[in-house]
Amino acid sequence: MITVEQFCFYTDRALDAQIEILRDLGDRLVNSRPDLPGANSPYVIVNHCLAVMEYWGGHVVAGRESHRDRPGEFTASGSAFELIERAQRARTQLRDDLATMDPAAPPRELPGWDLAPEEATQGAVMLHVYEELAQHLGQLELTRDILRTA
Template sequence: MLTPDDYWYFTDRALRGLTDIVRELGDDLANRRPPLPGANSPYALLTHCLGVVDAWVGGFVAGRPIDRDRDAEFVAEGSVTALLTRAEETRGRFLLDLRAADPSAPLKAQPPADFEGPDRGLDAGAALQHVYEELAQHHGQMQQMRDLLLAVERGDLVVAR
């Protein structure tokens, strides 16, 4: 059985990986979109991941009110320093919520359909697993975004416009 400490170890690795990339890229590159149709910036992707944690863990598992504009997450831009501060605050709440969670408990509220979560009912443990899924997949996505942005910035990859 997966313990809360084991879950946190892997989930926090993904979350810290996301924040490390945004920190590494800095304000300019973190707010830039890779030259791919429909691509998000690393800043926007981290904003989305924080929204996932706040909604799924803070809201559906822990029961706090959810104030989320999911669409706005994907166009967010701004100061990397401010976003990293928000990420640390979210991370702290996430760990406290995880330690208080009962994985077999029902969710405190049901996710709206536009949150695009799993298409079946979830208990708290399954919602926590969904958060890991989101953070891990977006960490891998952001690693590729970083590599592409840096290659373009160095001139190693010329993009036709």
């Protein structure tokens, strides 16, 4: 089992890399979408990651109320600076949420579907949060590269 600090080391690395890409792209490119079917903008990708952290860490693990608008995550836009500020607040909130976590316990709130047995603990749910941050970091890196060469 890993500690909360060890877990946060990895989530922080993924989030820091996302923030650096937002800084690099700035407002000029943060809302741009690659010319590919169904492509998301960098803003959308990071906005979605922050919603994942809030929903899965805050609601499913910590039991806080959630008003997630998942479809709206994919149409959102805004400034790079504002999103970076939100990401910093989300990092702090995730640490606060993890302080209440019991890794072996079932989730405090259940999502709108049945969890598979391998997802049925708070610890497994948090691994899902890291999974989302890591996979979307890769998507964000590719999106940045496409936008910078277009």
